[in-house]
Amino acid sequence: MGRGAGNSAVDAALAWIAGLGVLVVCGGCVFRWSLVVPPDEGAGPYRTPARVHNLHVLLVIVGVAVVLLIARALWADADTPWFTAAALLVIVALVAVGLYVPRAEAQIVADGFGDDWYGTSTEARFTLYNTTGAPVTVCLGLSGDCDSAAKGPDRLRAPGLTIPAGHRLSVDTPSRAGDFKLTITGPGVTHRDAILHTEVPQSTP
Known part of the structure; x- marks a missing residue:
């Protein structure tokens, strides 16, 4: 043409x-x-x-x-x-x-959690990425001890979620807002505790 x-x-x-x-x-x-x-x-x-x-x-x-x-x-x-x-x-x-696109993620490094605090919304996906060369177990609790009565994502209830080396796994955040204490079990971790903060998403006017 x-x-x-x-x-x-x-x-x-x-x-x-x-x-x-x-x-x-x-x-x-x-x-x-x-x-x-x-x-x-x-x-x-x-x-x-x-x-x-x-x-x-x-x-x-x-x-x-x-x-x-x-x-x-x-x-x-x-x-x-x-x-x-x-x-x-x-x-x-x-x-x-x-x-x-930014994602709600906690990176686990050689000495434990990469940060002290993580924020995301309720009923969302929160990812735990184990960057180390060994499996890591994360649960709801404090100072390396899982709390079976703690409220939070179901996959993190005692005995916790084991993340293979170099892998990432995700959990569903609960429907209620709040602060949930996360801890890494096992020896050799110095920065083992972190807070997962969830908020109800603001509705669009």
Whole structure:
């Protein structure tokens, strides 16, 4: 098709494919498909080198495609390629958000909890990431002793949750707000206690 000929059937087909891609990736973000959003539980950090590499590859591919689509739109005086380019950029943005969105997480390092206090909302997911080379057990309690009567996430009730080395596991926070005492059991830990603070999310006006 020559210059100034406008939109073609190929332009329309690409636009439909790109639009469908946006819907699929949006669904992946909402339903937390592992191909789009890293799962709450697994080995290593959320942003593994492989996922970061894949995002970089996607950025390069989409960047080239967007340049070609803009050139096509200007050459043929067509508007559909602009939509396709925008849809591709939205797909990349959604994938990046799924990878880099902040998460409520406690990192367990060589001497225990990385921080003294963690905050999240009620009825949410809270992740415990064991960065060490040995299994670690976390429970509700104080000074390394599990409290069987303590209230808090069910998975952290005595005898606690054992997290394999280099893995992350998640717990569901309870429906009530409060401060829950977390402790790491076993010897060789100096920073074994932390507070998990939960708040009821503010409703949107």
